[in-house]
Amino acid sequence: GNSVTQMEGPVTLSEEAFLTINCTYTATGYPSLFWYVQYPGEGLQLLLKATKADDKGSNKGFEATYRKETTSFHLEKGSVQVSDSAVYFCALTPGTSYGKLTFGQGTILTVHP
Amino acid sequence: GAVVSQHPSWVICKSGTSVKIECRSLDFQATTMFWYRQFPKQSLMLMATSNEGSKATYEQGVEKDKFLINHASLTLSTLTVTSAHPEDSSFYICSARDTQGGYGYTFGSGTRLTVV
Numbered sequence: 761g762n763s764v765t766q767m768e769g770p771v772t773l774s775e776e777a778f779l780t781i782n783c784t785y786t787a788t789g790y791p792s793l794f795w796y797v798q799y800p801g802e803g804l805q806l807l808l809k810a811t812k813a814d815d816k817g818s819n820k821g822f823e824a825t826y827r828k829e830t831t832s833f834h835l836e837k838g839s840v841q842v843s844d845s846a847v848y849f850c851a852l853t854p855g856t857s858y859g860k861l862t863f864g865q866g867t868i869l870t871v872h873p
Numbered sequence: 874g875a876v877v878s879q880h881p882s883w884v885i886c887k888s889g890t891s892v893k894i895e896c897r898s899l900d901f902q903a904t905t906m907f908w909y910r911q912f913p914k915q916s917l918m919l920m921a922t923s924n925e926g927s928k929a930t931y932e933q934g935v936e937k938d939k940f941l942i943n944h945a946s947l948t949l950s951t952l953t954v955t956s957a958h959p960e961d962s963s964f965y966i967c968s969a970r971d972t973q974g975g976y977g978y979t980f981g982s983g984t985r986l987t988v989v
Contacts, residue, residue, distance in 0.1 A: 803980035
């Protein structure tokens with residue numbers, strides 16, 4: 761079956777530090793990959809997505825590249841802000857038909873001033 | 874963009890009572906909605922998938938008689954937790970699939986249920 765593995769958290773950084781949250785996946789075929797962000801007490805918001813190999817999703821300074829050879833979709837940001845503190849979820853769905861989402865376990869990010 | 878409105882945002886109820894959670898797609902037609910449960914500091918667990926006008930498909934281990942899902946229209950899906958018990962206390966999140974607008978999945982803001 762499909763699965764998503766994220767790096768263990770929590771991650772604590774100082775403002776303006778570089779962020780990487782690792783995400784690897786197991787899936788048949790060519791899944792679509794997503795990063796979602798969840799702020800305290802809220803639902804999930806789509807941060808970025810990629811639907812085919814070598815695609816780079818980007819939004820609000822965050823980036824992730826769909827690497828089929830390493831089955832990875834690592835999230836990066838060059839300079840984090842306190843407002844980036846949240847829980848980040850990597851997820852996949854089979855193909856591009858928007859079937860069921862499979863989530864990683866989530867990574868808590870805390871950014872200090 | 875696509876918006877899903879989920880209500881209530883929080884609810885406290887007594888053991889044995891039922892609670893209804895609503896999710897509405899405000900500016901698109903949601904033919905499919907997903908219902909998730911999230912425990913503190915954990916990932917989302919898919920409970921069921923509902924398609925407009927048909928019975929919901931429940932994930933293994935989810936009691937369909939306890940978690941009643943209705944998706945009677947293209948813009949409204951409801952989750953009713955029947956005869957709630959303290960172990961049902963959790964954060965429930967809905968998600969609607971919007972393939973027409975290209976947004977994919979849009980999530981509600983979640984409902985914090987506390988059963989006392």
